[in-house]
Amino acid sequence: MTGTPAAPSAGSATGAIARPSGRAPAQMREVRIERGYTRHAEGSVLVSFGETRVLCTASVDNKVPAFLRGKGEGWVTAEYGMLPRATHSRSDREAARGKQGGRTLEIQRLIGRSLRACIDRKLLGERTITLDCDVLQADGGTRTAAITGAYVALVDAVRWLQARREITRDPIFGAVAAVSVGVYRGVPVLDLDYAEDSDCDTDMNVVMNDGGGFIELQGTAEGHAFRRDELEALTSLAEAGIAELIAKQREALAG
Amino acid sequence: MTGTPAAPSAGSATGAIARPSGRAPAQMREVRIERGYTRHAEGSVLVSFGETRVLCTASVDNKVPAFLRGKGEGWVTAEYGMLPRATHSRSDREAARGKQGGRTLEIQRLIGRSLRACIDRKLLGERTITLDCDVLQADGGTRTAAITGAYVALVDAVRWLQARREITRDPIFGAVAAVSVGVYRGVPVLDLDYAEDSDCDTDMNVVMNDGGGFIELQGTAEGHAFRRDELEALTSLAEAGIAELIAKQREALAG
Amino acid sequence: MTGTPAAPSAGSATGAIARPSGRAPAQMREVRIERGYTRHAEGSVLVSFGETRVLCTASVDNKVPAFLRGKGEGWVTAEYGMLPRATHSRSDREAARGKQGGRTLEIQRLIGRSLRACIDRKLLGERTITLDCDVLQADGGTRTAAITGAYVALVDAVRWLQARREITRDPIFGAVAAVSVGVYRGVPVLDLDYAEDSDCDTDMNVVMNDGGGFIELQGTAEGHAFRRDELEALTSLAEAGIAELIAKQREALAG
Amino acid sequence: MTGTPAAPSAGSATGAIARPSGRAPAQMREVRIERGYTRHAEGSVLVSFGETRVLCTASVDNKVPAFLRGKGEGWVTAEYGMLPRATHSRSDREAARGKQGGRTLEIQRLIGRSLRACIDRKLLGERTITLDCDVLQADGGTRTAAITGAYVALVDAVRWLQARREITRDPIFGAVAAVSVGVYRGVPVLDLDYAEDSDCDTDMNVVMNDGGGFIELQGTAEGHAFRRDELEALTSLAEAGIAELIAKQREALAG
Amino acid sequence: MTGTPAAPSAGSATGAIARPSGRAPAQMREVRIERGYTRHAEGSVLVSFGETRVLCTASVDNKVPAFLRGKGEGWVTAEYGMLPRATHSRSDREAARGKQGGRTLEIQRLIGRSLRACIDRKLLGERTITLDCDVLQADGGTRTAAITGAYVALVDAVRWLQARREITRDPIFGAVAAVSVGVYRGVPVLDLDYAEDSDCDTDMNVVMNDGGGFIELQGTAEGHAFRRDELEALTSLAEAGIAELIAKQREALAG
Amino acid sequence: MTGTPAAPSAGSATGAIARPSGRAPAQMREVRIERGYTRHAEGSVLVSFGETRVLCTASVDNKVPAFLRGKGEGWVTAEYGMLPRATHSRSDREAARGKQGGRTLEIQRLIGRSLRACIDRKLLGERTITLDCDVLQADGGTRTAAITGAYVALVDAVRWLQARREITRDPIFGAVAAVSVGVYRGVPVLDLDYAEDSDCDTDMNVVMNDGGGFIELQGTAEGHAFRRDELEALTSLAEAGIAELIAKQREALAG
16 A cells, blocks of 8 residues: 555655554555354454454344334344453453453444444344454454454345345445554554554544445544644545455455 | 634524524533532532533542552542433433443543543642542533533642642643534534434534643444534534633633 | 420530530531422422432332232332442442442332332322432431432422322322431430531431321441430430421422 | 230230230240351351241451451451242342342341440450351241341350450450331230231331340331330330340350 | 172272271261251252251242243252351352352252253143252262252152142152262262362262162362273262162152 | 274164264364464464364463462463354353353363363462463364363463473473263264254263373263263263374474
8 A cells, every 4th residue: 555645744754653563654454354254143254454353243133122122123233352362461351350341331332333324224124233343362453343344244144134035125325444543653643553552642443434424433632632633634544544444345245 | 602603504604503402503501610519529510511410529539540559640530420310211320230331431431531631640649539420410411511520620629639738739731621512403513412412413522622632532423424524513613612611611710 | 496395315404515516406407408409300309408418309100110010009219329429538439339338228228118108109000209319418317318308309299290190199198207316425416417427326217207107217326225215315306306307398398 | 924014005905916826915936046056157056036047157257347457456247148948939049149139238237236236346356257147947037036146156256266265355245135026906016927027017126235225226117107105115015025035045155 | 888899999998098087988978858947948858968968948930931931841940059157167158249159050050950850841831940959067068968958859849739739740750869979098988078078189979860870970180180990989989879868868758 | 083992882883873964973073273373372272173163372470369379389270251153043242241151150160170180280380371262163062172272272371481481390291181972862972063962862071181081070961861881981982082182282282
């Protein structure tokens, strides 16, 4: 990926900035999307953003949560987990601690909202598709990889329903992908890995659809506040990255 | 508040848009900040954004969490709660259900991060300030009211520490406030109330400091994706609203 | 309140006893009952016993617990909470700890039983009224303030049901109020505040109705046991205090 | 036990009242106190009030809770449990439900407070005695039987400490026992069994010491409020019952 | 019990091995089975294996778990608990800790599976029998005593159903009992007590029916692995022990 | 694998028995052991028994549980989890339900005990090795695959410690592997897959070391009891299977 004009940062221009991975500011990690990774789920995708690997499965259930019963609409929801040793040092198993942490709940709510933005729940009918996103290995960007992979698993589950003629009209009306962007040592960069993520001023997760619209935008500056021009540079970087990801999704679904 | 040029929406120009409250698109609800609302806490603020009322207390403790022990740094953290009947219909008491929901955890993490962005934790020393934000009455925007009020409670607690000469240099290096913005019936509007919040396409919570920098930006489009120009209109509206809020905070602290 | 003959203690007679607040032994704190404190609940009362402030809301739900379903009776129940910094030093948030403590459960069971003693549940019909009593500020006597305020909220909720003609005959058949009494430095006193409560030999919570009957009586002597004559002096004090409280309730409801 | 003058009720006088058990109003059930029921605990007592059977063990631990560490004082605390099928119909196992109910917590707090009223915690030294009261069979009055039996187990544990010369001066300064009283079909009666308990107007649990002082008094009138003369009749009945119980405790400890 | 040929160990032959209790290798502790120990349950058995005492109650409920509803089959399940001071030193109360430990869950699953192996669930009909096995005193072998006693309680509950003519054909088709065996200081021994259990190489719990078939076999060698010949010696010992236990069960049921 | 004489069943002799997979009675599924599957853990192994795939990681921590502190010994423990859609139909996520089920706890206790049987904890020193066994895909035999794979991960973690010279003498003193055996349609078979497991009379999990000793033996007959000759046939089958598995482990560790 060369010459992405969307990242007009000084650092990029001079080439002076050194990302730990040696990547250019607007360069994503290698992305791989592997369908059919496990065999029981209606959709099962292993997605990798470099060393980050997330298993996304889509499970179809012919029930909906209580608040939707009898309304003729379906539901799409997500759960997120991290294997205890997906990370550099082992973290406690949430099942053993007896509850999911705030970060986990926040991420799975984000994944669920993101994917509900690409599906017509009336056309889905009274069924629930649950997207389980389990991180096998973490190196930054697990939530954005999860959204990107879960979209493919969701499409596979919908295709499975169509193949069995349980639904006739396609409820999927767009693609959804996600990427992180951030300001690393003063330079806006695309697709942060762990080394960057743990040492950057601003971190933003961007979810977009294939029409170029924003679904979710979550920017955080725990230390240093970011300016409007940085916001623009970051969203431009994200747009470019998401275009790449949507192309990868198409390729995988065509495969 | 008249003629805010930051909200250049067609609806606003033509006057065609009707917010349920009758407010202009760039018009905030009446904001009140009442210090010393309760007497035990080192800082205690009742903040109102219209009918939304949040009690924010700041409590000083001479301990820090385990991960900071012995590092000579302090900690600022937040907890958020909603009284069961703060809302239109009664919701379950989280203490009785035995756990805090995902929304609660997400909000209290947001409040904590936001306030840590205005304080030098080295200067605070090895102590924790906990901001309890409890919603007495909800009418949309509880998290943004909470951040805005908690900042004032935090300053009061720091002043209390200074008055007792427990800390000598002021650790507060800026003001932080928050407001919501959204696209309601096609028009960007400032400071959503419940009627708007439950019926809008895009909802964004913006946390900024008094230098005009973004601390947190969380935009969501569960139905309809938003475009880059809408993002710009929304952040401009937010900037104007936050300037107003910071003025209110100063006024309250001067009072 | 002058010359209450119901507290014939030596201390009172000689004037030698010094309550921390300077009150006479049979003198209550200033009691205020403010209806309509919040707007969503069917009944919403802020009750103050001096510096103790409790928000009591009554919520109507058209369902009953499983054990009453189909029996044509209603239910009245209570939940109690204390904001973390209602107290001198911050206490843990029960929702965050994941369970309500024994003291909380004991108090909310007491409130529920007390209020069920003034309502005909057959006339209420198959609906539940939940009384949420949340302590905004604590200075002793939170449970007795809660019962006294919750009664007014309950009446307001019943009036709301009557105004909507959901029930026709009035199910409320009496008033209920509560006060604490105790032996402080050898002298029976009425309406203990925190300074007295944490330093007294005997502490008794008394719930009575407007007919002068006892609903609940809970006396505790963790250090020094109390004698029958003290029990009589304490219940006499309580009777007088409750008469005052019931007058305040009437006044508030008439307002 | 004949002619207790303390229960001057009409029913008692005429003999017209029929307790389900055939007992006279002031007649307790048969009380048995069996020491050494199990072998590991420092004190182990099976107490029976008629068909109510509670196993009370006292366990000595050379630690105190955090709030007492380093103060040179000991602690006495209690836990209460009911075997699932101690009752007429099986109730859920609290360990399986994952929490102790409000009733359980209330009872174990009552037992702990009651027994702390007969021991000098300074003389006990920095150790904890835990009284586990487990109901093997329930027929009303489990909490009063538990207190009565736990006192004997506590004394045995203290004797065990004295025999090992871990403490030299006796920290026990009085006896404690408990009984329930109530108004059953208009007549004050002593020591309610299940048939009475589930069908009476007023139910009162009374804890007293051997000096005739009240330790705890918990009266409840869920339906019908009780008058001052009933309160007096009930406490007189309780006094007589407790005198009997304290005699039984002495006899058991002498045995 | 003399000359059991099933324990052909060198130690047994020479008589050199000293079990802490002085028992011969193939000698069980004294076993007692007391029916009707408590009065509310449909079956209630106190079983003792020496100093190990377990109260087993059987409760009949006219419901089945969700996964069996409408299938015309019944269910038999078990719960296991240990009173806190059943053991040498007090262990935490599981209800207070808020969850059952792994050992508890493992044992109650074992008891449930074992007893389902002797009952025709079709003939039982759509009802559940719950076996509560609560250890009053522990000295090794609590799970095997529990299974042995629970079988008798189960039969009593079935007889109760038959006496009320709720079921007509007997669903019990065999007896089930359990015993532990182990290699203690190199010698296979029967029915380990606590002193042996905490100091042996191999520990095996064996559940068998009266036809000599194995229902469950759980052998563990945390230190030293066991050989095939040891497995044979142990299962032979167990067979003999279980024959004794089944005779005791018959005797108790005939009583 | 041909001609295993250890499984002398009639079915095998006549060829009449049809395992769903078409395997011979004594034929294992294809076993693969892939080291270094993820990069952060000190040991990381993906083990497959046919379609059953378990990720086993070994994590080294320089702490021991409280009960071992200061004793100069290490600890080896295991946790087990199943991804929600590892199975045919989705099961609830244990972290979301708030507790680990009995089956999970039972399995992780089994894995821990099994691996502690091959390591000298004194030589390991005061550190803990945690084996996380997470099932990515389940088709029967997940616990035996987990033990077999976890052994290889454990050896890798020990080698890592040796390479860093944190320990000098090798604490591993043997190999451990596990396999399931069962009676399927009357014939003893090795290494049950899901189709067999859910439809067999007896199911036994066998853990052995490379010296031919038994570490754990857990046989269950929920329907039909098994006889001593079946036990012998099953353990013979298991011995042969485990020899194969230990050869695979050696091969993987040599690779």
